[in-house]
Amino acid sequence: MLDLLKAHHILLQENREKFRPIFFLCPVLRTLISFCLLFLVLIVFFPIRTNTHSLPLDLYPAMMVWGNITHRLTNRFTSSLPLIPAIPQLTISVTQHTQSSTGFIPSNDGLGQHHSQIDQQIHLQSAIDSSNSTINHISNSKLPGALDALPVTRRVSIRTRQPPSRMQDYVTYNVRYPISKFMSYHRLSPTHSAFLTSISNVHEPKNFKEVQSQPVWQQAMHEELKALTENHTWTIVSLPAGKEAVGCRWIFKTKFKSDGTVDRHKARLVAQGFTQKFGVDYKETFAPVAKMTTVRVLLSVAINQGWPLFQMDVSNAFLHGDLEEEVFMKLPPGHPHSGNSMLVCKLHKSIYGLK
Amino acid sequence: MFIKIVSDHTLAVLIYVDDLIITGSNDASIAQLKRSLQQQFPIKDLGSLKYFLGIEMAASRKGLFLNQRKYIIDLLQDVDMLHTKPVANPLDSKLTLDSSSESLVSCTYYQQIVGKLIYLTITRPDITFAVSLVSGYMHAPTVQHFGMVKHILRYLKGTIGRGIVMTHNGHNNIMGYADSDWAGNSLDRRSTTGYCMFVGGNLVSWKSKKQSVVARSSAEAEYRAMASAACELIWLKQLLADFGFHGVTPMTLFCDNQAAMHIASNPVFHERTKHIEVDCHYILQQVQAKLIQPQYVCSHDQLADVLTKALPSTQFHRLLRKLGSTNPLDPA
Numbered sequence: 001m002l003d004l005l006k007a008h009h010i011l012l013q014e015n016r017e018k019f020r021p022i023f024f025l026c027p028v029l030r031t032l033i034s035f036c037l038l039f040l041v042l043i044v045f046f047p048i049r050t051n052t053h054s055l056p057l058d059l060y061p062a063m064m065v066w067g068n069i070t071h072r073l074t075n076r077f078t079s080s081l082p083l084i085p086a087i088p089q090l091t092i093s094v095t096q097h098t099q100s101s102t103g104f105i106p107s108n109d110g111l112g113q114h115h116s117q118i119d120q121q122i123h124l125q126s127a128i129d130s131s132n133s134t135i136n137h138i139s140n141s142k143l144p145g146a147l148d149a150l151p152v153t154r155r156v157s158i159r160t161r162q163p164p165s166r167m168q169d170y171v172t173y174n175v176r177y178p179i180s181k182f183m184s185y186h187r188l189s190p191t192h193s194a195f196l197t198s199i200s201n202v203h204e205p206k207n208f209k210e211v212q213s214q215p216v217w218q219q220a221m222h223e224e225l226k227a228l229t230e231n232h233t234w235t236i237v238s239l240p241a242g243k244e245a246v247g248c249r250w251i252f253k254t255k256f257k258s259d260g261t262v263d264r265h266k267a268r269l270v271a272q273g274f275t276q277k278f279g280v281d282y283k284e285t286f287a288p289v290a291k292m293t294t295v296r297v298l299l300s301v302a303i304n305q306g307w308p309l310f311q312m313d314v315s316n317a318f319l320h321g322d323l324e325e326e327v328f329m330k331l332p333p334g335h336p337h338s339g340n341s342m343l344v345c346k347l348h349k350s351i352y353g354l355k
Numbered sequence: 356m357f358i359k360i361v362s363d364h365t366l367a368v369l370i371y372v373d374d375l376i377i378t379g380s381n382d383a384s385i386a387q388l389k390r391s392l393q394q395q396f397p398i399k400d401l402g403s404l405k406y407f408l409g410i411e412m413a414a415s416r417k418g419l420f421l422n423q424r425k426y427i428i429d430l431l432q433d434v435d436m437l438h439t440k441p442v443a444n445p446l447d448s449k450l451t452l453d454s455s456s457e458s459l460v461s462c463t464y465y466q467q468i469v470g471k472l473i474y475l476t477i478t479r480p481d482i483t484f485a486v487s488l489v490s491g492y493m494h495a496p497t498v499q500h501f502g503m504v505k506h507i508l509r510y511l512k513g514t515i516g517r518g519i520v521m522t523h524n525g526h527n528n529i530m531g532y533a534d535s536d537w538a539g540n541s542l543d544r545r546s547t548t549g550y551c552m553f554v555g556g557n558l559v560s561w562k563s564k565k566q567s568v569v570a571r572s573s574a575e576a577e578y579r580a581m582a583s584a585a586c587e588l589i590w591l592k593q594l595l596a597d598f599g600f601h602g603v604t605p606m607t608l609f610c611d612n613q614a615a616m617h618i619a620s621n622p623v624f625h626e627r628t629k630h631i632e633v634d635c636h637y638i639l640q641q642v643q644a645k646l647i648q649p650q651y652v653c654s655h656d657q658l659a660d661v662l663t664k665a666l667p668s669t670q671f672h673r674l675l676r677k678l679g680s681t682n683p684l685d686p687a
Contacts, residue, residue, distance in 0.1 A: 175438045182441060183424070183515045184686035192413050199406060200425050255399075256406060263401070292477050295376070295407075296421075296521075296559040297594055298369050302378040303418050303521050304555040309404035310385065314373035314396055 195260035202262065205252045208333040211267075217252055220267035221334050228269065234329070234345035236337060245328040245344040247272040251352075255313065269332050270352040323350050360599045367598065371408060410478060411518075413683075418557075420683060421478045422518025427511050430471050434508060441513025442506060445485035446665035452542050456497035465496040468504055475511075478518045480551065480561045481675050482507055484662050487547075487563040516684020524556035527600045529591050530607040532652070533584035534659035535566070537573035545569050546576035549662025550584035551678065552591055558679045560587055563662040574614035575631055580659075581610055581619060581649070582634035585641050592646070605645050609652040616649045 185193035211217035228234070239245055248271045255263040302309055327347045331338040359366040364381035366388060375398075379385045392398050404412055413420045431437045459465055472486045485507050492500045531552040538544040545568070551561040564583075570576035588606045595603055610616050618628055619638050641647040660666060661674050675681075 177438055177440050177512070179428075179437060179512075179515070181686065182513050183684045185684065186686070187683045188413065189415070195405060196411065196424065199411075200428065255401075257401060259402075263399070293560040293591075294594065295369060295371075296519075296557075297554050297591065298367060298376065298378065299412075299419060299421070300521050300554045300557040300559050301527060301595070301598055301600070302367075303523055303557070304525060304527055305380060306523065307378045307380055308382065308385070309412075309414075309419075310377045310389070311401040311404045311407060312375040312377060312389065312392065313399045313401055314375070 191259070195256075198260040198262075199256055202254045204254055208250050211250075211252060216265050217267060218334075220252070220265040221250060224267045224269055225332070225335065228351070231349065233349045233351060234347050236331070236343050237328075237346045238342050239328055239344045243326075243328055245330045248329050248332050248351075250333065268352060271327075271329055271347075323347055358597050358599075365599055374407060376404060376407065408477075409474075418520060418522035420518055420520045420681075422516060422684075423475055423478050424515055424518075424684065426471075426475060427515050430468075430475070431508065431512060433471075434468060436505070436508050436512065439509050439512050442509045443513070443668045444665065444671060445482045445507050445510040446488070446503065447506060448665040448667050450503070450665060452540065453497075453499050454542055456499035459496040459498060459501055462494075462496060465501055465504065466493050468508075469493060472504070472507060480519065480558065480678055480680055481514070481517065481661065481671075482510065483561060484547070484549065484563045484664070485510075487565070491565060514682055517680060517682040519558055520679050520681050521557040522679075527555045527595060527598075527603060528606075529554050529588060529595065529603050530609070531584050531588050532609045532657060532659040533577070533580045534611060534657050534663050535570075535573075535576040535580035536663040537570065537576045539664060540565065543569070546573075546579075547663045548576075548580040548583055549659040550580060550587060551659050551662060552584070552587055554591060554595065560591065561659075561662060562587070571630075572614075574612055574618065575628070577610060577612035577615035578618055578628075578631060578638075579634055581608060581615055582638050584608055585638045585647055588647055589641065605648040608647050608649050609657070610649055611652055611654045611657040613651060616651060619649050 185196065188196070205211045205214070205217060211221070248269055251268045251270050253266045253268065255266055257263045299309070301307075328344045329347055329351075330344055331340075332345075337343050357368045357370070361384075364379060364384060366379035366381070366384050367377070368388070369376040375392075377385055377388060379388075389400055393400070403414070406412070409426045410421050410423055411425065428437070431439075469486070469490050472482065473490060476483045476486055485503070489496075489500055489503050489507070529552065531550055533548075533550045535546050535548050537546050539547050546566045547563060548566055549561075549563045552559055554560075562583075566576065566579055570579065585608065588608060592603055592606065595601075610619075620642050638647070642649060654660070656677075658674055658678055661671060661678070666674070
């Protein structure tokens with residue numbers, strides 16, 4: 001008797017872990033889980049505390065009850081109080097249910113059917129004899145096995161959801177902490193706030209896929225490829241055996257004039273230099289990068305001295321250093337030959353991202 | 356950075372890969388430099404300084420304001436926390452580190468976010484301590500550390516417009532504040548160094564870093580902080596000398612620990628300080644050469660406090676105001 005309860009209890013615990021996220025998707029999965037649930041619903045209406053024999057009409061409250069019941073059952077079990085006589089009957093009715101719905105096929109009227117089943121089983125309870133052999137049989141292997149075989153795949157509806165048409169006139173998505181509560185441009189000059197708005201409105205694409213439908217960026221990439229070819233940055237060869245090609249990707253940047261209008265769209269091809277190996281693909285590295293503190297010191301000095309500050313930008317993306325090492329790079333996406341996986345670029349000049 | 360000093364004027368060019376800042380005392384020579392650069396390279400004049408390396412710079416009559424508003428918004432959007440509820444502090448002041456917290460599955464994601472936060476410290480001294488704390492666990496982040504990162508992001512949500520302000524004060528003097536907590540990390544009992552430096556009254560340099568060795572006394576911890584602050588001061592002095600500003604010494608270094616100051620200016624090695632001899636000798640030398648002048652400041656006015664510990668809200672914001680970290684985009 002105790003063994004049986006123990007088995008069930010552990011089983012419940014396991015399933016609680018297993019099914020916790022799924023419970024919140026209840027409408028879809030009710031048939032799959034209903035096995036478990038039904039089992040618990042039956043416990044609920046055993047006269048442990050309540051005397052009501054009415055069943056809940058909705059599955060959801062049944063789930064809410066479920067947690068409490070396991071808890072109560074645990075307490076009862078661990079404190080080894082005399083067990084209520086109804087428990088064997090309970091387990092038998094479960095068996096009945098398992099056998100009746102082994103296929104776990106969702107029925108059209110899943111909810112109603114289950115309730116009718118529960119009703120039937122409750123009526124049957126008095127009729128079914130609580131024979132020990134059945135219980136032992138269940139507690140040995142059958143019930144846990146049946147539960148383990150439960151498919152845990154989520155069935156999520158693929159139907160697109162839309163608010164009802166009468167709601168279209170209203171803003172229904174209510175943000176509790178909108179960003180406007182924490183930021184406003186009212187202290188800034190109109191020109192500067194216009195500048196800020198224009199730089200925030202521009203979306204910079206993150207990868208090649210995003211730009212394929214945007215002619216502005218296509219044009220920018222085309223220009224960059226043209227510039228790289230004219231600069232004799234690479235020649236296209238087939239990859240020699242034993243060599244590895246470095247990957248590359250596009251970076252998209254929007255450059256602004258100081259009045260906030262878009263200066264130009266810039267596409268830059270960068271090599272994925274992190275795949276290079278020291279000693280094989282590169283030997284030493286250097287980049288003219290200023291320390292941020294230096295930048296701030298310069299600004300502070302300029303302001304204290306009343307000096308004007310100007311900004312300039314080197315516009316072409318290639319560097320002027322010649323490569324000493326032999327480096328192969330995969331063809332950039334968007335290149336006319338990029339479909340051919342055998343061809344690679346042999347770099348003559350350095351490009352961004354190389355070490 | 357390149358600086359050219361001719362008898363009556365100075366010209367400075369700062370290069371960050373392919374972005375340049377040009378400044379100088381003489382308008383004609385700046386224009387000439389721009390022309391010659393344009394002849395040599397395909398280079399574009401973007402006008403006055405407004406948007407450099409993702410830092411937005413707003414100039415006004417009073418001075419210059421730097422912040423990274425767009426960077427923060429993009430970051431919050433990336434982590435889907437744009438509508439999160441904000442908090443008042445970057446770190447919970449009652450936080451205790453828990454060594455038994457479960458380790459995080461997606462290490463890379465944590466590293467990405469913290470990496471972005473580190474870039475954000477360029478204009479945010481207020482989150483520097485919190486970020487240095489979470490970046491110490493890049494190799495093995497736990498659920499608790501991720502919670503701390505989220506807390507920082509929530510703080511950022513409430514303070515999107517915050518940045519540092521640089522005003523015209525008419526001098527180029529250097530002063531620094533050095534502070535440390537003592538054995539603040541409950542797991543390895545190491546102390547944290549914090550310092551901040553002002554050039555011409557504007558905050559230019561700050562740092563929060565866990566010390567590499569365990570300090571046996573608070574004076575020792577403060578002392579190490581003073582030594583690393585002294586290194587920074589000397590570097591700033593040399594940088595200003597490059598600009599042609601020489602008479603900036605002695606530089607004041609504020610410290611809130613009397614014992615540490617006494618060790619710094621008195622050439623007596625006590626029994627308890629013999630193991631920190633190298634630091635002692637370094638700062639002692641600077642003090643004796645009259646390059647650095649240590650000065651006492653009470654803990655209440657110690658500005659570097661924000662870089663060494665999680666402070667309660669009121670004190671945190673009071674010190675930030677003094678540091679020059681303001682939020683002009685605050686709607687209130």
